[in-house]
Amino acid sequence: MNETNKVAIVTGASRGIGAAIASRLAADGFTVVVNYAGHVAEAERLVAKIEAAGGRAIPAQADVSDGAAVARMFDAAQAAFGGVDVIVNNAGIMKLASIADTQDALFDSHVAINLKGSFNMLREAAKRLREGGRIINLSSSVVGLYQPNYAVYAATKAGVEAMTHVLSKELRGRNITVNAVAPGPTATALFLDGKPQAVIDQLAKLSPLERLGQPEDIASAVAFLAGPDGAWINGQVLRANGGVI
Numbered sequence: 001m002n003e004t005n006k007v008a009i010v011t012g013a014s015r016g017i018g019a020a021i022a023s024r025l026a027a028d029g030f031t032v033v034v035n036y037a038g039h040v041a042e043a044e045r046l047v048a049k050i051e052a053a054g055g056r057a058i059p060a061q062a063d064v065s066d067g068a069a070v071a072r073m074f075d076a077a078q079a080a081f082g083g084v085d086v087i088v089n090n091a092g093i094m095k096l097a098s099i100a101d102t103q104d105a106l107f108d109s110h111v112a113i114n115l116k117g118s119f120n121m122l123r124e125a126a127k128r129l130r131e132g133g134r135i136i137n138l139s140s141s142v143v144g145l146y147q148p149n150y151a152v153y154a155a156t157k158a159g160v161e162a163m164t165h166v167l168s169k170e171l172r173g174r175n176i177t178v179n180a181v182a183p184g185p186t187a188t189a190l191f192l193d194g195k196p197q198a199v200i201d202q203l204a205k206l207s208p209l210e211r212l213g214q215p216e217d218i219a220s221a222v223a224f225l226a227g228p229d230g231a232w233i234n235g236q237v238l239r240a241n242g243g244v245i
């Protein structure tokens with residue numbers, strides 16, 4: 001472990017990619033705020049695991065679509081640890097439907113969580129992040145692939161990429177970088193749930209490396225951007241997808 005004295009908030013860290021990112025940043029020496037929406041037991045288990053390995057973490061319930069709840073989470077992180085240096089906007093949902101079949105509720109929930117949730121975090125971070133901070137947004141490689149049934153999800157992630165580029169310029173002079181990581185198919189509940197094995201196998205073959213991404217693959221890309229080696233990367237989208245282009 002390399003003690004950094006830096007504090008990172010990872011949204012949606014109870015499960016999947018977010019849990020791998022929180023574990024990796026804790027192993028790299030960050031104090032980690034493990035945000036979750038509903039799965040408190042998973043979040044608490046992860047915090048206990050990080051602490052057992054010698055790291056520092058706290059759980060923090062907040063629905064990222066609720067701006068007041070996001071502000072309270074920053075307040076809690078600042079009260080507990082003195083400030084925030086890194087945010088990873090990982091919380092997200094994905095439900096697939098053709099545009100013709102998309103119900104208002106599906107559209108509204110994606111905009112609320114994926115787009116407004118990321119915005120709520122970015123707004124607080126823009127006001128509060130300490131000098132030298134890092135902002136990492138989770139996009140998706142479906143931005144650019146334009147597959148059927150991904151319109152609403154991809155549209156929210158395209159919005160996240162747009163905010164990434166704009167905020168990287170707005171934070172001029174504060175030595176804060178803003179980047180996005182865009183995973184391809186990654187073995188988590190979000191990707192696997194509801195898909196027949198044949199479809200999973202077919203999507204796993206999209207990469208010339210012929211496998212699905214693992215949450216740890218994505219955590220490695222995020223750790224690079226959050227750590228000292230990522231200092232000169234700013235305003236970029238890193239498509240971490242094993243070559244799905």
Ligand SMILES: NC(=O)c1ccc[n+]([C@@H]2O[C@H](COP(=O)([O-])OP(=O)(O)OC[C@H]3O[C@@H](n4cnc5c(N)ncnc54)[C@H](OP(=O)(O)O)[C@@H]3O)[C@@H](O)[C@H]2O)c1
Pocket residue numbers: 011012013014015016017018035036037038039040042062063064065089090091092093094113117138139140141182183184185186187188189190191
């Ligand atoms: N898996 C993939 O193939 C893939 C590919 C490209 C991009 N991504 C992106 O990567 C990110 C993580 O995806 P994943 O596959 O790890 O998903 P996942 O396994 O479904 O986990 C989603 C996480 O987001 C949290 N969350 C959901 N709604 C929330 C809200 N309103 N407020 C706070 N937290 C909320 C969940 O918390 P609870 O446990 O409390 O519900 C959970 O921790 C997402 O942004 C996703 O779009 C994933």
